[in-house]
Amino acid sequence: MKAVEKLMKVFVTTKLPSEGMKILSTSGVCEVSLWESDEALPREELLKGVQGAHGLLCLLSDKIDAEVLDAAVHTGLGVECIHYCFSFDNSTCLLQSLLLNASTINLAAGPNLKVISTFSVGYDHLALDEIKKRGIRIGYTPDVLNDATAELTVALLLATARRLPEAVEEVKTGGWCSWKPLWMCGYGLSASTVGVIGLGRIGMAIARRLMPFGVKRLLYSGRTVKADAAELNGEFVPLDTLLTESDFIVVSCSLTPETQGLCNKAFFSKMKNTAVFINSSRGAVVNQEDLYEALTNGRIAAAGLDVTTPEPLPTNHPLLMLKNCVVLPHIGSATSSTRGVMAALAARNLLGGLQGTEMPSELTF
Numbered sequence: 001m002k003a004v005e006k007l008m009k010v011f012v013t014t015k016l017p018s019e020g021m022k023i024l025s026t027s028g029v030c031e032v033s034l035w036e037s038d039e040a041l042p043r044e045e046l047l048k049g050v051q052g053a054h055g056l057l058c059l060l061s062d063k064i065d066a067e068v069l070d071a072a073v074h075t076g077l078g079v080e081c082i083h084y085c086f087s088f089d090n091s092t093c094l095l096q097s098l099l100l101n102a103s104t105i106n107l108a109a110g111p112n113l114k115v116i117s118t119f120s121v122g123y124d125h126l127a128l129d130e131i132k133k134r135g136i137r138i139g140y141t142p143d144v145l146n147d148a149t150a151e152l153t154v155a156l157l158l159a160t161a162r163r164l165p166e167a168v169e170e171v172k173t174g175g176w177c178s179w180k181p182l183w184m185c186g187y188g189l190s191a192s193t194v195g196v197i198g199l200g201r202i203g204m205a206i207a208r209r210l211m212p213f214g215v216k217r218l219l220y221s222g223r224t225v226k227a228d229a230a231e232l233n234g235e236f237v238p239l240d241t242l243l244t245e246s247d248f249i250v251v252s253c254s255l256t257p258e259t260q261g262l263c264n265k266a267f268f269s270k271m272k273n274t275a276v277f278i279n280s281s282r283g284a285v286v287n288q289e290d291l292y293e294a295l296t297n298g299r300i301a302a303a304g305l306d307v308t309t310p311e312p313l314p315t316n317h318p319l320l321m322l323k324n325c326v327v328l329p330h331i332g333s334a335t336s337s338t339r340g341v342m343a344a345l346a347a348r349n350l351l352g353g354l355q356g357t358e359m360p361s362e363l364t365f
Contacts, residue, residue: 198222283311
């Protein structure tokens with residue numbers, strides 16, 4: 001009789017959209033352990049859930065570091081009593097009731113973690129050096145959220161520039177009295193210069209959507225010239241040129257040691273005082289204290305953020321007190337169809353890593 005192959009354990013750190021769960025549950029490859037809540041996974045539950053796992057499907061908000069990776073290769077079982085039986089010189093010794101301290105023992109759980117599949121295009125939450133050292137593969141979800149994130153970024157830019165949240169509040173609170181020539185005036189895209197920092201897949205998708213509004217010039221900065229930018233007559237310029245000449249600045253770059261804190265006091269001081277700043281990349285790209293100062297002293301006109309540090313932003317944060325700052329709760333990819341496609345891709349990446357086969361979107365590093 002053929003032995004039944006044991007299913008590999010995977011831990012999923014969130015309630016996954018049905019498109020992803022169906023792929024995992026019908027694969028016949030893995031046994032799914034799931035954090036069945038929409039709320040953030042507590043650190044202690046992450047460490048507990050990953051114990052003995054062959055695969056991990058996580059979110060951008062889950063910090064996967066050496067502690068988590070080490071926990072994955074242990075069962076973490078608390079053992080109060082073990083019976084040992086062994087033979088020596090044809091005699092049998094029975095060692096019974098050996099009490100072991102549950103807080104000081106970890107039993108190896110077999111194979112190390114094989115794969116981490118992140119439900120995101122970003123991977124700054126992953127300790128890449130530690131993961132590489134252990135030979136663990138990584139899957140991520142690029143491309144599938146480009147359109148949704150670009151749409152949201154354009155919506156955020158328009159809402160910020162044309163003061164839509166402020167206008168809605170005026171309607172609700174009785175501030176709308178009569179038509180006035182200068183009341184609620186904002187900034188328009190027609191004949192403007194737009195600067196994009198990070199003209200990658202998402203940055204390019206944003207630019208393509210903005211140009212039909214009558215944008216006159218598209219500037220971009222980054223590490224290299226982008227061939228695709230030619231279709232939009234995009235100009236590759238130094239960052240300082242982009243800052244001083246743009247009416248709208250959109251940050252769409254990855255979070256790296258070079259971009260962390262990029263948007264600081266010196267950055268904002270070079271912008272036009274009528275410029276609108278938009279960030280839909282990563283919160284840590286922006287020094288929020290410096291942004292607050294720039295907004296309150298009139299150094300720049302307005303800002304729209306879909307990402308912050310931390311997330312969620314405390315309700316008493318100074319930025320939330322400003323009328324010229326629009327903050328969204330990191331909803332760039334939040335369409336039902338996009339999240340479903342992301343879940344399916346993350347699940348397929350996980351299965352590929354478990355089986356040692358090709359992953360649809362594997363991060364090479």
